[in-house]
Amino acid sequence: MTTTEALRELLPEGRVFDDPDVLAAHSRDRATFCPAGTPAALVRARSTEDVSAVLRWANEHGVAVVPQGARSGLSGAGNALDGCVLLSLEKMDAIIGIDPEEQVAVVQPGVINGALAAAVAERGLFYPPDPGSRSISTIGGNVSTNAGGMCCVKYGVTGDFVRGLEVVLADGRVMRTGRRTAKGVAGYDLTRLMVGAEGTLGVVTEVTLSLRPASAQPLTAVAFFPELADSARTVSGFLAEGHRPSVLEFMDASSVKAVQQIADLGFPEGMAAMLLVQSDLGDAAPAELAAFEKVATAMGAAEVVVSDSVAEGEMLMQARRLVGDAHEKLGKALLIDDVCVPRRRLEEMVTGLKRVEAEHRVQVLCAGHAGDGNMHPVVAFDESDADETARAHQAFDAIMALGLELGGTITGEHGVGQLKRDWLGRELDEAGLSTSHAIKRALDPNDILNPGRVLPEAS
Amino acid sequence: MTTTEALRELLPEGRVFDDPDVLAAHSRDRATFCPAGTPAALVRARSTEDVSAVLRWANEHGVAVVPQGARSGLSGAGNALDGCVLLSLEKMDAIIGIDPEEQVAVVQPGVINGALAAAVAERGLFYPPDPGSRSISTIGGNVSTNAGGMCCVKYGVTGDFVRGLEVVLADGRVMRTGRRTAKGVAGYDLTRLMVGAEGTLGVVTEVTLSLRPASAQPLTAVAFFPELADSARTVSGFLAEGHRPSVLEFMDASSVKAVQQIADLGFPEGMAAMLLVQSDLGDAAPAELAAFEKVATAMGAAEVVVSDSVAEGEMLMQARRLVGDAHEKLGKALLIDDVCVPRRRLEEMVTGLKRVEAEHRVQVLCAGHAGDGNMHPVVAFDESDADETARAHQAFDAIMALGLELGGTITGEHGVGQLKRDWLGRELDEAGLSTSHAIKRALDPNDILNPGRVLPEAS
Structure with a gap:
């Protein structure tokens, strides 16, 4: 029985797709130069039960599952793996509730960030995290990458607004984490463990978010x-x-x-x-x-x-x-970086980019969330020129090396995904890497949840 | 070789104590009615290396280690276990640095909360988390319980201010988590996993904290x-x-x-x-x-x-x-609770306490962080009266049951420790409990780090 056949047996009608064009259209997020494999099937989940059924089956059969939101990610965490099930949460897009008195929203993962922000604004409330992708990206994706944005300098990142989650574990069991209350310290912080894990530890099927009162017009x-x-x-x-x-x-x-x-x-x-x-x-x-x-x-x-x-x-x-958009209109291939440095090292960061540009003979443009020290240098290059392409990749790496050298991190808000997993091995120490691997093994012993993403190969 | 002898061989002079009076004085935190065992030794660590040596030895020999700060906790997480090593971090009390430009402080775990708050205030900065114990409790303890306080309603809890940690793992390896930058999403959030884990997943030996600019006088x-x-x-x-x-x-x-x-x-x-x-x-x-x-x-x-x-x-x-202090001056035994409920359920909470009081015929006093829905009902009773004592414990349980019933949590800021570990099994679902146990086994396979605290017995 093929993967498609097996999933069709398990799931209600209209959930499983294997048309090659559909699969191809869902095989990549927006990361450039990240390899993508050929998926076996696409499941458009419409309920927690759908997600649970897919994971239970995949876990039993050792089939990789790649969770996807709007595929607006920039690190390749949403790219297909050969033979995988693409598990799209886009259709789970209900705003379950907005509670103005409690200043809380409960949403499904497929809700678009901008749609939520608009809906809470109508109730006099404010959901601050505003990634550049906010008009297209989903809350589930934002949670899975711990997305930032422009408001973070004052209000914090996505994770700071997540009170609790419903998560489907690798074996299909459903787990509720966190709380509905303003505070709570009952047990390990499983909520924060899932935030930013890029779908490698569980699949988020519901999110309880803190809101703020509306701020004054800026x-x-x-x-x-x-x-x-x-x-x-x-x-x-x-x-x-x-x-x-x-x-x-x-x-x-x-x-x-x-x-x-x-x-x-x-x-x-x-x-x-x-x-x-x-x-x-x-x-x-x-x-x-x-x-x-x-x-x-x-x-x-x-x-x-x-x-x-x-x-x-x-x-x-x-x-x-x-x-x-303006960078894209340059008509060149782009490698988008996401280093974050202590603010006082920003000067060295931006001047260092000029050195990288000169040394590797590629254009490096830069914009970013300066107040957080989070810069998005972009290497623009001619993809038809093999030598320039090689130099572009070297420049991309040099930017991360510079970020680490200045006491920073390789990723302030875009995530590690596939693009930077080897670099994560340079940022974390041996104990941090082995602890991360131990957690991954504990939560996903058959390595079916977005395998090969985030963590570098275990040594 | 006794535990004391073994530790004295490993550690520099002046670190290991086994005088029975000293041990007795260090055998309890401030939780009432939590059993405490008889420790084998007390180690006053003065460096990360000391902590590392103790854990490496304990892990090899299967000896339980109970980390301690100021022992001001209210859940028994700092109480001695029979034959354990009490690992005090109190002497690691240096403020390593305060960086006004970056608005960051780096401290050892034994720094007193109030001392840090005063030191950063002198530099025009503000460290908001202000647990009631702030004049005596340590930052390490605050991190380990994810302590709250009165400022949390506006500014958040301890965990919201922790950027990164140095943690000694169960096997003695030293791990750096998190970042020095304002943002960062490189890998799993090991920082937040350690925050609130009450010393069951690692021992915190250094903390990097976010600060804020000073607020106006209120x-x-x-x-x-x-x-x-x-x-x-x-x-x-x-x-x-x-x-x-x-x-x-x-x-x-x-x-x-x-x-x-x-x-x-x-x-x-x-x-x-x-x-x-x-x-x-x-x-x-x-x-x-x-x-x-x-x-x-x-x-x-x-x-x-x-x-x-x-x-x-x-x-x-x-x-x-x-x-x-006023509650203590009543001259009665006290059981201090820490339920947190959605704010709109506060009315039912405070009126429900009156029912608990009437039903169990014990006095229930209450104060708390109302803005967070975090209440500290206190059951006051005559300890010499066995029947009243039994009713007091029933009332204490009834308060937690009421909190859960109102959509709340059994602990808003004091932690689970020993006092509420069975109750944690009622708050978390089966998947959450087994995931927590899996993480504990992955990080502490020999179960030496504060064993039996936080998590209930595995089923």
């Missing part, structure tokens, strides 16, 4: 710097004064230029970097932005624009949000 | 309610309006009365409950307290006092902080 300022290092020093200098902006983003000259080509925002010419800051402090927002202006000017900004209009601020934010 | 209000239920409804009603007070505490009539007996604060007579709220919003604090006054009055408060003086506010906070 005001926005942008600063332009002739010198790259000055922009980095402004970030650490401003935050060290004790300010907590709701957004603090960085764009280098190449990124600003790329954005200007798809939306002319009239930004000044000849600048090396731009910072974008928002304050959602309401009446106190102008003072926070004035403090930013003061620091930026002292550090060497050539121009600082403080907007007193929410609409104009939204337009400036749009410039930042367009960076991904 | 202003304070108190409200007095003739009806218990009205105080609970005020809590959920006020928070549902979107306010984020920095403190929102509850005291019942018996607790207020007990406090008045050690410090007469001139509180009105005949009230059923008191709420205490603080706002640290600076210029916006008076408006937040006015909103509280409005809700409290609408809900039936007989008197609301809004203080415009920081000093007077500190005096009112003192009343709340004295509750523990």
Whole structure:
């Protein structure tokens, strides 16, 4: 019996797909240059019972299962493996409940981040985690990568908002973790163990999220710097004064230029970097932005624009949000990195990228969540040129090496997946790696849950 | 060779103690009615190497190790086991560094919470977690229980501030978890797995903590309610309006009365409950307290006092902080509970306590972190009366059952330890329990790390 036949016996009608075109369309997330195999079947789960049935069967038969949300991930954790079952959670997309009094939402994993944010906003609430993919990515995917975004500098990452989960374990059993209450310390933190595990320890089928009261509409300022290092020093200098902006983003000259080509925002010419800051402090927002202006000017900004209009601020934010599209429009192949460094090392990070660019003779663009020290350097290269492609991969690696050297991490929010699993072996120490492997073996002894992702080969 | 002799061979001089009086003095934390065994030795570790040597030896010889901080815990996780090594981290009490620019502190586990809070305040920073024990409890203990406190309603619990750890594993290997950066998702969240594990998965030897900029000095209000239920409804009603007070505490009539007996604060007579709220919003604090006054009055408060003086506010906070001492001064034995419920169920919680009191004919006092739904009901009873003692234990159990029934947890911040391990089996489902046991076996296969704590017997 084939995998498809076996799954069709187990599951209600309309769940199992094996049309080659459908499978091919579901075989990759958005990571570039990550190998993808040929899946045996795609299951579109519609209930926890569906997920449970698939895992129980896969565990008994030693078949790999790759959980998928919107396949918007950037690390290859959603890519197919040869002969695997692709387990899509996209159709489990119900917002089960929003509780304004308790400030909690309960959702299925396939809910789109932006849809949830909009639904809670209608109730006067705020779900802060806002990955760049928010209009397409799912909460389940956000949980599985512990996704970040622009609001994290003030409000924290996805994991900070996850109170509890329903998770299907490798053998198909259903586990509830965490709590519905504001606090709780009953037993090991299985919730946080699942957050960011990229589907290698269990499949998330329900998420209980903390919400916040709505914040005030933010005001926005942008600063332009002739010198790259000055922009980095402004970030650490401003935050060290004790300010907590709701957004603090960085764009280098190449990124600003790329954005200007798809939306002319009239930004000044000849600048090396731009910072974008928002304050959602309401009446106190102008003072926070004035403090930013003061620091930026002292550090060497050539121009600082403080907007007193929410609409104009939204337009400036749009410039930042367009960076991904703008990079893609360059018509080159892209390798997107995700290093995060201590803020005071940002200066060395951004200037170091220039060295990487020169040394490996490939273009390196950079934008990122400067307030968190989380940068997304992008190596752009001509894929038809084998030598340039090789140099691009070297540059990509050099960026991670630089991040580690500066006391940082290889991934601030995109996850390890397949793309960086060997690099995880360089970031963790031997005890951390072997503990991680021990946990994986304990929870998934037959190694069916997204095998080969996150953890490097055991030594 | 005895345990003491073996350890003295392994460790530098002045580390190993076996004087029976010293051992007896270190055999218990502050949990009442938790059995404690007779330890073989006490080790006062002074370095990670000391901890590593003890665990390596204990793991080889199958000797139980009970890690201890200040022994201020309330769940018996620090109590001696027969023949165990008590491993005290109290002498590892260095603040290794405070980095104002990066807003990070690195500390050894024996640092007292209040000492750290004071040290970072001197640098213009804020370490929010403030358990009631803060003047005596250690950061290592706070991490191991994921301790809370009064500031948590706005700022979160200990775990929310832990970026990374150095942990000695059961076999003596040293592991670094987490990151120094604001964000990071490289691999499984081993940091959070250790937080709240009460020394059953590893021994924490260094902690990297996030700090915040200092907040404004808070202003304070108190409200007095003739009806218990009205105080609970005020809590959920006020928070549902979107306010984020920095403190929102509850005291019942018996607790207020007990406090008045050690410090007469001139509180009105005949009230059923008191709420205490603080706002640290600076210029916006008076408006937040006015909103509280409005809700409290609408809900039936007989008197609301809004203080415009920081000093007077500190005096009112003192009343709340004295509750523990005041309860002890009643001259009765106390069983301290720690249930946490969804905020809208607080009304049922506090009125339910009155039923428990009547049904089991023991006094039940209550104070707690109302804004988090985290209540500390205290059963006070005459220990010389066997029948009353039995009823007190029944009441203690009835309170946890009530918490679970209301959708809550058996422990909001004190931990499971020995006191509530059987109850953990009622809170977690079968899959959660077996997953927790699998993790414990994977990380501590010889079961030497605080064995028998947290997890109930495997079924």
